[in-house]
Amino acid sequence: MLHKLNLENVLFLDIETVPEFRDYSEMDEEKKLLWDEKSKYQRRDDFxxxxxxxxxxxxSEFGKIICISAGYFSFRNGSRNFRITSFKGEEEQLLRDFNQLLEEYFFQPYQLLCAHNGKEFDFPYIARRMLIHNMRLPSKLNLFGxxxxxxxxxxxxxxxKFGDYKHYTSLKLLTHVLGIPSPKEDIDGSMVREVYYENGELDRIVQYCERDVIAIAQVILRLRQEPLLADSEISSV
Structure with missing residues (x-):
């Protein structure tokens, strides 16, 4: 089935997130109590x-999105191109801009969103943050019913996974075993908060996010046994 998929009908995406506030002390007392309860099972007594x-x-209840990068294939006159764009900065505005992209260009039933671990992270995170900002969900994220x-x-x-639901493979590992250039050339996910809040380097995070989108598209190409994208086939819009 993957080989029959029209790649022009797929929007590849990745998001980058950070804590909603720079520091724990900026939360009000009720939010601190809620954070204590929410994080208890994972941090245990270690922190x-x-x-x-x-x-x-x-x-998504305690974080925010600072970048959404999206890419799509275009096939014209025998040439293949992968075009990528990013929405960055203030969360509500970038969500509205991304929402507009989905509603105007990726609203058809046969069009798909694609991400790595997107069903567990990216897609629900975007939907929840949109609802927190009292935004109407686009059809691609409204899964009710x-x-x-x-x-x-x-x-x-x-x-x-091929049906193995116990198995988790990071994008970095997957690109390595499939012979795809690693997207983690500069920073990785564990560094995003520091790069954003301490260094103020949002554009550096955007570049990292865009490399992940390209890597996700490359994974799909490898799973279809098709040639990987060359740098000359990738452009920003």
Missing amino acids: TAEEFYEKAGIW KKPWEVPHLDTLELW
């Missing part, structure tokens, strides 16, 4: 709630 707050970006086969999402992690 206090305050010490563990640097991990808050992985939860949909049957599993109606969900318009493609996940490279799920494809690689």
